[in-house]
Amino acid sequence: MAMTKKEIQDRSDKKRGVRMVGFKLKEETIQYLNLLSERTGKSKTALIEEMILSYQG
Numbered sequence: 001m002a003m004t005k006k007e008i009q010d011r012s013d014k015k016r017g018v019r020m021v022g023f024k025l026k027e028e029t030i031q032y033l034n035l036l037s038e039r040t041g042k043s044k045t046a047l048i049e050e051m052i053l054s055y056q057g
Contacts, residue, residue: 037044
């Protein structure tokens with residue numbers, strides 16, 4: 001039987017070691033994240049990953 005789109009996506013996510021995470025952020029923070037994304041050409045996900053890794057030291 002063919003896999004559904006969700007099953008295909010779930011399998012792909014598991015293979016890549018990623019999963020969905022949701023946050024509630026202040027509107028100002030969201031606007032700043034969008035601005036940084038536009039200025040750098042990086043995705044919001046990439047920016048958040050970089051920030052977390054740089055925070056680790």
